[in-house]
Each structure stands twice: as C-alpha cells, then as structure tokens.
Amino acid sequence: MKLALIVLALIVIFAGVTLWKARAHEAHAEASHPPEGRILTVDGHRVHAVVMGPDRADAPDLVLIHGLSGNTRDFTHSLAPALATRYRVIVFDRPGLGHSERIDRTGATIVQQADLLSRAARQLGAQRPIVLGHSYGGAVALAWAVHQPENLSGLVLVSAPSQPWQRDLSWYYRLTSHPILGPIVIPLITAYVRDSRVSAMLDAIFAPQAPDPDYAAHVGAGLTLRRETLRTNALQRANLLAEITALQPHYHRIDLPVESVHGTADTTVGLDIHAVPLEQQIDGARLTRLDGIGHMPHHVARSEVIAAIDRAAARAGAGQQE
Template identity: 50%
Template sequence: MKPLMWAAYVLAFAAAAWGLSHLRAGLRERAAGAAFPPSGRFVEVGTTRVHYVTRGEGPDVVLIHGMSGNLRDMTFSLVDRLAKDFRVTAFDRPGMGYTDRLHDGGETIVEQAALLSAASRALGLEKPVLMGQSYGGSVALAWAVEFPETISALVLTASPSHPWDGGMSWLYKVNSHPILGPLAIPFEAAWVPSGYVQGAVESVFDPQDMPPGYDSHIGAPLTIRRAALRTNALHRAGLLDQIAELEPRYDVLSSMPVELVHGTADKTVGLHIHSEPLAERLPHARLTVLDGIGHMPHHVREGAVVEAIRRALERAGKRD
C-alpha cells in the first residue's frame, strides 16, 4: 500500500476517534451535570454569571476553593460549621463548577479576584473575612492586594504565596499547550477511567485519608469536562509568573489581620517556601503550623481552620 494511502487511513482514523471522543465527552458531561447540578444560586457581574452558596447569619466570611475543584469542596462540611455563627459564602471560581469563564485564555488570579470581589459586593457582603485554600488562597491574596478596602481580614490555608523552583506535571503541560491541549483534552474527557479520578481525589489528602463521603459530594466528574480541563490547566500554567508579579506588592497587607494555616507534610504547597516567609514578612500575620498534616487541613484539621477564621474576625473587630 502506498505511503499516501496509509497516511490517509491514519488521518481518517484519527479524525473519527477525535469525533467519537467529543461525542462521548459530551455524554459524560451531561451525566456529570445531572448528577451534580448547581447547588446554589447565581449573581451576574456584567455578562458573567457567578455561582455561589450562602448560608447562615452574622459577620460575613467568603471561601474560595482550590485547583481542580469547585465550591462543593467548601460545602462538604466547612460551610455548615461556620454558618452556625456567620454568614458564609462560597464561590465557584471562573471556569470551574458553574461560574462562567471570563475568556478562553485562562483567567489570571487578579482577574479572578476582581470578578469574585465584584460578585461579593453585588451580594451585599460587608467587608468579609476572606479564606482561600491552595490555588484559591492565591486568588484570595490577589483580592487582598488589589482590593484591600473590600475585606476585613485574610485567611490562607496551604496557599502558594511566593515563587518556587520546579515545573508542572506533564498533564498540565499538555492541557495548557495551545495546540496539544485542544487535541488531547477531548480524549481525556471521554476516556479517563473513573478509578483514575477517584485516585487523584484521594491523593490530594496524603498522608491523611480522604473523609468518608467526600468523593460522592465533591462532584469530581465536573472537573473532567472539556472546558474545565482546559481552564484548570491554564490557571496552573500561569500561576508561577502571576505570583512572582504579585509578591513585591505584599506590603499593602502590612496592617491587615492575616491568618496562615499550613501542614508540615504538605508536598503540594511547601510550608517553608510559602507560609513561613509570608508570616515573617507581614507584621500582622499569624502562622498555625500543623504537624504531619498534608494539603487539605480545612478537612482533616477543620477545627484549626475554623479557629483561624474566628481569630481573624476577632482581630478585625467583626465578632459580636
């Protein structure tokens, strides 16, 4: 068989496989949406719909979830625990969960902060205490630096705050690539085994165990939708440069109450690289170090995070 004919067959097969993957990915996405529909309400900021959950009464607390997740990470147990004493609002970040993307290029942490702070004001939240976990903490940092007058205190949980050495995983590299990403993502969304997703969720909690029922609550299938895979990778790809650009401006936070919570066994965001130098730099920062705790202290040591939020409220003069 002639080489040109072989090439034609290969291209035809690849095109058919790509089309089939798009079809199957669409079916999986509809199933994910049916199994995990929006759990909250929407507020419009310009032409962008922002998905949020608000529960409780009292001083305002805002929670921002980390990478690869959605607000269900916060509503698993933390929102209800805080809602006994406070009005708690959790947002989906843009492109994740059910909040619209701002554009196709991957929103910067500053763009995300601007959107969520505008949504907060639209909801009438009064200078909330702002808590972010992991990547959500970087968004919270950007919010505090860009719009310090809109919040009363900042709580960061296992959050990147300083530039670091090291690259990204191969999956983030592929999915954020301008050519490889759009080609690969439909195959991932269509064919990634559910066991792989389950294992990825469990691994985030290392060295602790995932809390019972977390996997059935979090809505992990929402993360393997095509748009979410692309958005998540672009967010990760841009984070290092964005943190490097933000870090020289942290002196804006010198008079703000800041609480930091970080585990010594966190292999995703290193305590010594991020929270420790931030605590040394900011005169009003207090660091709570959790011995042996990994990347998810807001679940495995939820009480410590709740106490940090309470301290932040007290220090900001927001407690009744």
C-alpha cells in the same frame, strides 16, 4: 491512496466518537452535580455562589475560595455547614470551574478572579467579608487583599502558595496548557478517563491523611473532567508562578488581620517555601503550623481552621455570637 483514505476515515470516526463521549460525560456530570446555589451575573459573567448561614446584621460575612480543580462542593462537604451557625458563608466557584463561567480564553489571572469574586460578594451584600482561600484560592485571596484592601476585613490562608518557587511545571500541566497539544489531548481525557481515576487521585492530595469515604461522591469528579474546566485549570496553573512573582513584592501593603494555616507534611505547597516567608512579609500575620497535616487541613484539621477564621474575625472587630 486508498490506505490513506481509510486511515483518514478512521481518524474522523475516532474523533467523532471521542467528542460524543466527551459531551455525554459532561452532561452526566452536570446532571448528577448541578449548581448548589444561585447563578449571579457579574459584568456579563455567570458566577455560581452558595450562601449559607444566618442573614443577620451581627453574622460576619465569610467568603470561601477553592483551589485548583475544585468547586464549591469542596467546602460544602463539611467546613461551610460547620461555619454557617455563626457566619454568613459565601462559597464561590472560581471562573471556569464548577458552574462559574470562564472570564477569557487564557485562564484568568488571580487578579482578575479576585476582582470578579469581590464584585460578586458585594452583589450579595458582603461589602467587607473575611476571605479564606485554600491552595490556589489562597493566591486569589492574596490578590484580593493587595489590590482591593477596602473590600475585605480579614484574610485566612489555608495551604496557600505565596512565594516564587523553583520546581518545574509538571508534564501534565505542560501538556494540557499547551496551545496546540492541549486542545487535542483534553477531549481524550474527558471522553476516556473515568471519574474513579480522579477519585483515586484524592488520596495523594489528602496524604498523609485520607479523605472521608463520601467526599469523592460529594465533590463530583466528573465536573473536574469537563473540557472547559480542564483547559481553564491547566492555564491557571501554568500562569500562577509568574502571577505570584508579580504579586509578592506588594505583600507589605496588606494592612489587615491575616491568619495562615499550613500543615508541616504538605508536599503540594511547602510550608517552609511559602507560609514561613509570608509571615515575615505581612506585618502582624500569624502562622499556625499543623504538625503532620497535609494539604487539606479544612477537612482533616477543621477545628484549627475554624479557630483561625474566628481569630481573624475577632481581630477585624466582627461581632460573634456563640
């Protein structure tokens, strides 16, 4: 009996220390990487938006949607500033990531996210923007185009998943999305995993290229390790296959300019599995293959991504100022 009480006391102490360390880690991350833009309220939900570029009638609106584990800083590192000379660029944190509030406790579907971000864009005066989505954000952009075609003028997909696939969910996402184990494991990750561990993982995401030396510090690895972010990210990833399976039969309804940019060396979202079939499923879609490029073309092949945006804008009839 005495031993059991000692063990219980140790468990309680460990849990208390873990929660304290988790809260401290989160506080430090949010203090070191605060919101870059403004916080909108859209139907009662807080949405973080960064707006860059000229506020002119002839400057096309361009929305950028980040991928899994990301936030606005993935785009504000280099792509958004490069575009902001000619576009009014709007970068959103997806629900539950960065500084945007979760929609619900189940992760929010790509359709729900597209609906929220579409309304946020209209709140900022972007009635029919060009929409670019990278990786998971590309699935959100596809849901936007399928379900709200009147609320965008063109679509740019960068390393985007679009087709059902066969590979099983990784053990990490199975664990962190689990209804019982996830809430137990996630505070341990937040409390005890160092930001440097996340920074080291960036090499695998960028491979075979490498991130800029200042990228990890800019994007804020600590934001990714917050408990709510880890849980939301895990649930969104775990639900993605079923959501894309439901969305895929409707791609033929997309009747607007679509530009797809995809690296031939992308091992995260395979070109042949996703981008190649999509080009055949959407009338007029154009695929740009980037030889030897991995999963992060908007960093390592930025000029090609910008060229795809310009083509989508031109095809949509958006005015351009050189």
